[in-house]
Amino acid sequence: MFSLQNKKAVVTGGGSGIGKAISALFAKQGATVHILELTSDSAKDAVNEITANGGKVFSHECNVANQQEVLSIFEKIGAITILVNNAGIAHIGKVDTTAEADFDRIMNVNVKGVYNCLHAAIPQLRKSNGGVIVNMASIASWVGIPDRFAYSTAKGAVMAMTLSVAKDYIEENIRCNSISPARVHTPFVDGFITKTYPGKEAEMFEKLSKSQPIGRMAQPDEVAALALYLCSDEASFITGSDYPIDGGFIKLNN
Template sequence: MFELNDKKAVITGAGSGIGKAIARLFAARGATVHVLDVAEDAAREVVQEIRRDGGSATAHACNVAAQPEVLATFAAIGPLDILVNNAGIAHIGKADTTAEADFDRVMAVNVKGVYNCLHAAIPRLRENGGGVILNMASVAAWVAVADRFAYSTGKGAVMAMTLSVAKDYLADRIRCNSISPGRVHTPFVDGFLAKNYPGREAEMFEKLSKTQPIGRMAKPDEVAALALYLCSDEASFITGTDYPIDGGFITLNT
């Protein structure tokens, strides 16, 4: 079960964190993986790891916020079976403390970036007789998260785009779902703690972990496992649905 043999998968933001975990798992399950990341060195490193493990992968330097780059990259990749829209950035701030430039930057990557990849990928999925799109949303699209105005706005848009695409391309045999992670322990978290809480990293890591009712953050590999299921043939009856993976954050954090 959950094999991706003979499938071509494009994963954005796959140079680290959740995207990297998805790329490695998909390759291990037989997919030919195209690793897209704005950081070319990171993308190449992931590809080297995949190839060392016997998988097939190619790195692409691509800023998802720039449509010409996205169109050129997808043209080079050609027909595909799976698109995982994972690339995204975070921002801390309320509506009145978020600068216009910061808001625009978050929208450019987290919203327009998803649109750009959908715009480029859907014709190629259609050419291939259908396929799967998986978008990375967030618990911030479901519930109020303090000081995450721009980020929450963007992830709410991702969830809405997921429903729209799922509806519009049923006849093309293109499925579209999304995942809404809670807090996940990635290098971004470690960098955030080091920057904002120097000397208190362990204390704040524990505090953030405890905001998940299950008592810890998710591991990237756990999110990747859900992504594998949703992009596999075993999930062929699932479309237009968001899947929280949040340690009970949405329903139990009262």
């Protein structure tokens, strides 16, 4: 079950964190994986790890916010069967404390970046007579998160794009779903805590962990396993859905 043999997958932001876990698992299951990262150095560890384990992987330098770069890379890769829109950046702030430049930066990467990859991927999915798209949304698409105005706005857009694409291409055998993680323990989270709460790292890690009713953060591998299911033939009846992987955050925090 869950074989990706003879599949070609593009994973944006596939060099670290959740994206790296998805890239590694997809390669393990037989897919040829193409990682899109802003720099080749960002993808180096993932490429080396996947290659060492016998997987097929390629990396491409690409700014997902630049449509011409995205189109060029997708044309170079050619026909694909899977797209995982994982690349994204974070921002802290309420609407009145979010500067225009920061809002534009979040929109360019987290919204326009997803649009650019969807726009470029559809013709390549058609060449394979269909395929699967998974967009990385967030619990912030569902519930109010303090001090995350721009991020929540962007992730709400990602969920809406998921529904639109699922509806528009259902007759072309293209499925589109999204995943909404709560907090996931990645190097980014550790760096964020160190930078934002110096001297209180352990205290804040525990607080953020316990914001999930299950009492901990998710591991990247757990999100990757859900992505694998949604991209596998076993999930062929699933489209236009969002899957929270949140330790009970959305429905049990009351």
